[in-house]
Amino acid sequence: MNWDIAKGKWNEIKGSARERWGELTDDELDEAQGEREQLVGKVQQKYGKTKAEAEREVDDFIASL
Template sequence: MNNDQLEGKWKQVKGKFKQSYGDLTDDDLYYSEGKFDEMLGRLQEKTGRSKEELKDEIDRL
């Protein structure tokens, strides 16, 4: 999924991540253009998963 597609579907993906990882906050899942890697870093810290694992999960959602 490219960044344009991600931006278009982020609200759906964000909701599913919050269901899967209950300790995530809106701040953790805040996405703004050009800040995808920063957001992935926050998700890595909270979930203990690698960037590749998180990208794969986002693509599946």
């Protein structure tokens, strides 16, 4: 799946994202609104990852859907 599709289906994908990153709140996922950079930033902040690590995780997550 690419990011254009993910953004359009964000409400459906949020549940999977919540399972993947359990520390992210529903409000934080709502704030991301399917935007890659927003989600990368949230993952980076919550999990203390580097930007490259967070980008790789987020990209792998979307590719797996």
